[in-house]
Amino acid sequence: MKNLPISVNLHSKFDEFGLPVRHQGNRGTCSVFTIVGALEYALAIPKGKGTLLSVEFLNWASHKVANRKADGGFFSELWNGYVEYGICAESDMPYLSEFNPDLQPSEAILQKARQALSTKLELHWIKEWDVNTGLTDEQFMEIKKAIADQFPVCGGFRWPKDAKWDDGVLQMCPPSEVFDGHSVILEGYEDDPKQLGGGVFAIRNSGGSSRSGYMTYQYVKTYMNDALWIKPL
Numbered sequence: 419m420k421n422l423p424i425s426v427n428l429h430s431k432f433d434e435f436g437l438p439v440r441h442q443g444n445r446g447t448c449s450v451f452t453i454v455g456a457l458e459y460a461l462a463i464p465k466g467k468g469t470l471l472s473v474e475f476l477n478w479a480s481h482k483v484a485n486r487k488a489d490g491g492f493f494s495e496l497w498n499g500y501v502e503y504g505i506c507a508e509s510d511m512p513y514l515s516e517f518n519p520d521l522q523p524s525e526a527i528l529q530k531a532r533q534a535l536s537t538k539l540e541l542h543w544i545k546e547w548d549v550n551t552g553l554t555d556e557q558f559m560e561i562k563k564a565i566a567d568q569f570p571v572c573g574g575f576r577w578p579k580d581a582k583w584d585d586g587v588l589q590m591c592p593p594s595e596v597f598d599g600h601s602v603i604l605e606g607y608e609d610d611p612k613q614l615g616g617g618v619f620a621i622r623n624s625g626g627s628s629r630s631g632y633m634t635y636q637y638v639k640t641y642m643n644d645a646l647w648i649k650p651l
Contacts, residue, residue, distance in 0.1 A: 427606030
């Protein structure tokens with residue numbers, strides 16, 4: 419793999435596209451926000467500007483394809499929901515503060531959502547979901563390469579039961595102190611020998627009070643359950 423830059427951050431690209439970090443509130447929809455964020459970014463690339471997309475619609479779509487009604491979903495279910503139904507704008511189906519399992523988009527919204535599929539996207543798995551393993555060195559480098567190539571990476575993690583942050587950096591903890599889990603977008607990285615594992619990833623976080631911040635390379639290598647990125651064709 420070619421030598422990579424020591425630091426890359428796509429936060430300014432999200433800003434350029436008009437795509438802010440959004441908050442999931444008290445719902446378990448972190449993976450939906452993460453995939454929607456990657457879709458927003460990928461769909462913005464050909465246009466040079468972004469559109470806020472409906473987390474609520476993709477949540478519904480993933481439930482339809484997976485045949486269940488639990489709030490939230492796995493990355494694979496969410497992608498399958500997008501491939502089957504597309505996605506509409508946030509303004510067409512706004513995010514709700516509480517989950518409504520009986521929510522059904524109108525036919526007009528379904529037609530709008532299908533229009534998104536006119537822009538062809540491709541999903542690239544770096545690591546499929548496995549709660550028992552972290553990252554191989556090759557997978558870790560694939561994440562850095564995707565970011566260096568200007569694509570944010572969706573990550574599902576085992577997460578601290580009591581998350582502690584030091585100067586914006588999520589602190590390492592033992593396996594007995596994590597749960598499965600929480601999803602965020604990795605939008606950048608910076609090599610730094612002072613940090614555990616030799617650097618940090620910049621994150622976009624829809625949950626809790628820390629809606630941005632950093633994760634050490636060691637944390638990501640140890641506790642990342644799955645990883646993927648999405649690009650336009």
